Amino acid sequence: MSDHLLLAGAVLLNVAGFAWLALAMDAHWKQVRGSGRPPQRRRTPLRLAAGAAFLLSLILCNLTDHATIAALVWVMALTAAALMVAFTLTWRPGLLRPLSWVGGRASKGCAEP
Numbered sequence: 001m002s003d004h005l006l007l008a009g010a011v012l013l014n015v016a017g018f019a020w021l022a023l024a025m026d027a028h029w030k031q032v033r034g035s036g037r038p039p040q041r042r043r044t045p046l047r048l049a050a051g052a053a054f055l056l057s058l059i060l061c062n063l064t065d066h067a068t069i070a071a072l073v074w075v076m077a078l079t080a081a082a083l084m085v086a087f088t089l090t091w092r093p094g095l096l097r098p099l100s101w102v103g104g105r106a107s108k109g110c111a112e113p
Contacts, residue, residue: 003064010060010074014081017053019099020046022085031093033100042102049102054078 022028024046026037038046057077061070088095 006060006064007073007077010057011077011081013053013057013060014077015084016099017050017057018081018085019088019096020050020053020102022089023096023100023102024050028089028093029100031089032096046102 023032024038024043029038030036058070058074061074061077064070065073085096
């Protein structure tokens with residue numbers, strides 16, 4: 001597989017990871033979903049999915065380069081992904097709505113404690 005595709009996959013996994021971490025927070029859930037806060041039963045799966053995405057991203061970076069360079073590329077990809085999610089939350093938070101399915105069905109007004 002092409003190194004470019006592996007690195008693109010790593011960046012996409014980082015974006016998804018940061019989006020899932022953001023969706024586990026009350027303020028960002030409300031921005032993206034429009035109401036309420038994430039149910040408690042959804043917070044843990046969102047955080048676990050984020051951790052898994054970051055780990056898979058690191059693995060993809062290690063498949064493309066030597067470990068020392070891969071770590072640097074991974075950190076740069078994390079930085080770029082964090083900026084992408086931050087800008088998306090600022091200007092178009094609804095674009096992250098498809099990622100809110102993690103942990104259960106994405107119902108309209110999830111406001112469970």
